[in-house]
Amino acid sequence: MAIERDDDLLKKIAILEEEVGQLRRAVVSHAVIDQAIGVVISHGRLLPDQGWNVLRTVSQNTNTKLRLIAEQIVQWPHSGRLPEDIQRALKAALARA
Template identity: 60%
Template sequence: MRQQEDSVHRIIALQEEVEQLKHAVVSHAVVDQAIGVVIAYAGLLPGAAWDVLKEVSQHTNTKLREVAEHIVQWPHCEWLPPEIRQALDASVERHRPSSALPGSVAER
């Protein structure tokens, strides 16, 4: 009987772990897509775009995944929550190389 209970608890723990891993994979994909949007928007390198996402999350007190979801949807809906947009633009400016290209965010 004890062995059967242990097996049931182990199965439940494994099912929970699988669900957590599925969630992590989806979150990772959304964050990767958001990095791509920031790269396209600001002309930053991937590492700098990642730093921008982290800063926006921290400065707006919003979970990174939520920030990423907003940024991924932004090109389609053409809207970002104002606090995320302000934090995004400020962070992009901090991470932009000193030789910004004409027509980039810095000139908008």
């Protein structure tokens, strides 16, 4: 009986540790996406909702995860570089916004 309870407890701990890890990754991703929206709205002189739509459009048009697009856009002002496909998609999305 005690061994079964220990096993159940260990399984619950493992599940909770995985959930905590997922939540931590989600918080970091959300922060990066918010920062990227800030870059986009500043660059394109847009409202926040428009910045979100531009970011989402770039992600869809490049078939790249939103988080990865956000990371590239956040680094762009510092590095001065943006991958060509993202640059083209961003320019097109900003023109439509």
